[in-house]
C-alpha cells in the first residue's frame with residue numbers, strides 16, 4: 295500500500311500505537327506518496343476542521359467520537375486524502391482502530407479503494423474490564439504475566455475501544471517496604487507501575503480495585519490474632535477491630551505509591567466483611583470510613599464502590615444483615631459511583647441519586663471456577679440481550695459497564711463482543727461475528743470459515759451437540775495448517791478448542807480404557823501448547839504433570855460442577871441466572887454451589903458448640 299500520514303501535531307504515543315495496528319495490515323507509510331491520511335483534532339486543528347465544512351463535524355463532542363471521510367469518486371487515480379477527525383487523541387486512536395477493523399472485516403488492503411462516511415460515538419462513556427486474578431496459571435492467568443504479555447493484552451483491549459481496566463490489587467499483590475514478609479513480592483508493584491504507565495500511554499485509564507480489609511496471606515498466617523471471621527475467602531482478610539493498623543498502613547502505602555498513575559480507585563467489600571459481632575454491627579460506618587481513607591490518600595478523579603456483596607450479605611449469609619443496602623445508601627457519599635451486578639441494588643442506588651454502573655460477570659462467571667474461565671465460550675446473543683436488558687431498565691441513568699475477565703488467554707471473541715456492544719449495543723450479532731472473524735483472518739476464504747467456526751461454537755454451548763464442536767475444531771485446524779505465522783489470538787483459541795473437544799469426549803465416554811487414552815492424548819498435546827503448558831512438564835515431572843492433568847480433567851468434566859452439565863448452561867437456567875443476575879439462592883447456576891457458605895455455617899455451629907462445652911467445663 296502506497297500512502298503517507300499527515301499527523302498535524304497529533305502524533306502522540308496513543309495515536310502511534312493505533313497506527314502500528316493499522317500498518318500491521320496495510321503496510322508501512324511512504325512519505326513520497328500522493329495519497330494521505332490526514333489526522334485532525336479539535337484540540338490542535340480546529341481551524342482546519344472548520345475550513346473542511348464536513349457534514350457531521352459539528353457532532354464531534356465526546357472524547358471518544360470520531361469522523362472518517364473519503365469520497366473515492368472525487369479523486370484521480372493514485373491520489374486522495376482520507377480525513378480522520380476527532381475531539382482529541384482518544385477519538386483519533388479510536389478512528390484508526392476502526393479503520394483497521396473495517397479493512398480486516400472486508401479483507402481489503404487499500405483503504406483508498408472504498409468510500410468512508412462514518413461518524414461514530416459510543417453508547418457508554420465508561421467501558422471497563424476487571425483484570426488480574428490470582429490463578430497462578432503460568433501464561434494463562436494475568437498474575438503470571440510479564441510486562442510484554444501485559445502490553446500485548448492491553449493493546450488488544452484498547453483496540454477494542456475499552457476505556458478502562460479495573461486492576462485488582464488482590465491480597466497476594468499487597469506490599470509494603472518495611473514489612474519483611476512482603477519483600478519477596480516487591481516486584482509486583484514495580485511491574486504494576488510499568489503496566490499502568492503503558493496503559494496511560496495508549497489511552498486506557500487504570501482504576502485500582504482495592505478490596506475492603508484485605509491482608510497479604512503471609513501476614514494472615516503470621517498474625518492469627520487479626521484474622522477476620524469470614525465466609526468463603528479465608529486467609530486474606532483482617533477484622534476491622536483487630537487488624538486496622540497494619541491493614542491501613544499497607545493500603546496507604548499502596549495508594550500513595552500509585553498516586554501518580556492516572557487512575558481512579560475502585561473498592562469492593564467482598565471477602566473483607568468480617569463476621570464478628572463488632573464488624574457486623576458497624577459494617578456501614580466501617581465502609582464509609584474506608585472510602586474516606588481512600589479518597590483522602592489517593593485523591594481519585596472518581597471513586598467507585600462495588601456493592602455486589604451487600605445483596606449477598608442480605609440474602610445468602612447466615613445470619614443475614616437485613617436492610618444493609620438501605621443503610622449503605624443512606625451513608626455513602628452521594629458522589630461515589632455505585633457498580634453492581636444486581637439490578638435491584640442498582641435501582642436502589644439510582645433512586646438515592648447515585649450514578650450507577652453495571653457490572654457484568656457474563657463474559658467470565660464469578661465463583662473462581664477455572665474451567666468456566668479458560669475455554670472460548672462465545673455468548674454473542676446472550677451478551678447482547680444482557681446489555682440491552684440493562685439499558686431498557688435504567689436508560690440514561692446507567693453511566694457505564696464493567697466486564698469481568700478472569701483468564702483472558704483464549705477469550706478474544708467475548709472480549710471483542712463486550713467492547714463492541716458497549717460502544718454500539720444495537721449492532722446485529724451477524725455483523726459482530728463478521729468483525730471478529732475479520733480480525734482473526736488473513737483472507738476472505740478464511741474469514742468465511744472462521745465465521746462458521748464461531749457460530750458453531752456458540753451453538754455447541756447451547757445444546758452440547760458433539761458434531762458442532764468437532765466441526766469447529768476441524769475448521770480451525772485447517773486454517774492453522776495453512777498459515778505460516780499463526781497470530782496469537784487464533785492460536786490460543788485453536789489450542790483451547792482442541793482440548794475442549796477431547797474433554798467432551800472424555801465426558802461422554804464410559805469406558806475406563808478409552809478415558810485413560812484420552813487423558814494421555816491431552817497430556818501429550820498440552821506439553822506442546824503455549825496455552826496449557828502451565829499444567830505440564832514445564833512445571834512438573836512427567837508423572838506429576840499427568841496426575842495434575844488427570845485431576846483437572848475430572849474436575850473440569852464433573853457431571854455436577856463441570857463444563858458439560860446441561861443445567862449449568864445459561865440457556866437452561868432460570869431467567870435471572872441466564873444473565874447472571876442472581877438475587878437469591880434459587881437463582882444460582884448449577885456450578886455455583888455456594889458450598890463455602892454451607893461449610894462456613896457448619897464451622898460456625900461447631901465453634902459455638904465448642905465454646906458452649908468450654909464454658910460448661912469451666913463451670914464444673
Ligand SMILES: [Zn+2]
Pocket residue numbers: 522523532533534535568569570571572573574
Ligand atoms: Zn471483626
